Amino acid sequence: METLAMHISNGIINGPVAAAFAALALVALALCVARGRQDLDDRLAPMAGLVAAFIFAVQMLNFPIFTGAVSGHLLGGALAAVLVGPWVGALCVAVVLIVQSLIFGDGGVAMLGLNITNMAILGTAVAYLLIALLLRILPRTVNGLAITAFVASVVSVLVASQGFVLQYWLGGTTDVGSSLGGLAGTMAGVHLLIGIGEGLITATTVVTVAKVRPDLVYALRSLRPIPAANPAPVGGGAR
């Protein structure tokens, strides 16, 4: 069993494919920056920072999965999408990846485009689409929100892991031939487990925040009628 990690390090994918995905990530991030600026107000700015800090801390924990040799970590795309929306959410995950690659050498700098595409862009986009859909279908209850957060996490982690398989198929530096199917299977299996763990954490966190400060949950904003005079809550609050 090999250890698979979502952070692609230097040399796993060849130069041209890495460059192509870097260009893709750059365009996507530029769009997120443009759209995210409109979202980032006095309430969202500290939330974005905290979400990024939370993801940063959580990505440090590697899940040891029972068989031993396989490990992975949480991605956080779904949490970011629920709490700060798709644009700022993708930027939060991207910031985490950039800082990790610059100072921790977690994921190569030259592979940053690939990593951002998988975890920040794909992961967050899929999560947000699912959230937007599920929140409209499921009953507007605490359980509905919990299920939404859980499902979005699981699917976004799975999709992000298959993004790596796609990139490896396009430009893996070593031809693993028929093992590629095996690679896809291993990645999917491992990340299903990670996704379940991530789903539980995301659901717990989001439900707690939604119960106490529903105004902080971006995904709920457009769904409920916002009263005309809704002053931004000042710090302090319940605790």
Place this chain on the structure above:
Amino acid sequence: MGAGHAHVLYRDRTSPVHRLPPEVKIAAMVAFTIAVVATPREAFWAFGGYAVLVVLVAAVARVGLRWLATRSLIELPFVLFAFALPFLGSGERITWLGLELSVDGLYGGWNILAKGTLGVLASLLLAGTTTMRDLLLGLDRLHCPQILTQIATFMLRYLDVLIGEARRMRVARISRGDDPRFLWQLRGFAAGLGALFLRAFERGERVYLAMVSRGYQGRMPEAWRDAGAATARHWLVAATVPLAATGIAAAALVLG
């Protein structure tokens, strides 16, 4: 502003590398890594050349080689894939100590190991000689969009808030009779995760509002941005390392 927010990897020294403006160090590190990655994997000598460059910079920066070696172990989980490749790879095979290994896979494993390690060493040199504040300043001066540096600034500031709140909650649990041991404390921790997030947010929001009321507008103070920005001389000094690396990469590409 509060403490310099030095991170665990920062080596507090004075050296020519420490004194370089952060933006030139970031640019040099990225350029060096790209040169390494672009090198064909068969050119073993080129990777030796890069290693010499790393050792030279470490010596100038007064960063110990032992520290570099220990810290670079963090990449281990990320490159273990390299050790599987000789078995997974297809094509021509050789037998070594009774193991059937794929030649392409061996090269692939070496490729990941060498480039991954050099990349980690380069980023450790950057981290060891640059504080968090300077790193963000450097990104800002490199025209990184303001929203990104803003999120990064808050992320680093709130990391301490988050860790502090987690510690306080743990003390609170213990003082109420919880007995955290190894895996069993996970349950209590997981149940408190939502509360931790909220508590950290409310503290963080107060920090943010305090900053706004003191004139924070989403950017670093002007005084920081202008003082000590890189001059042409700084750029030239820092460019020596990536230029040498590019030279090696070009030679490796030409010679094959």
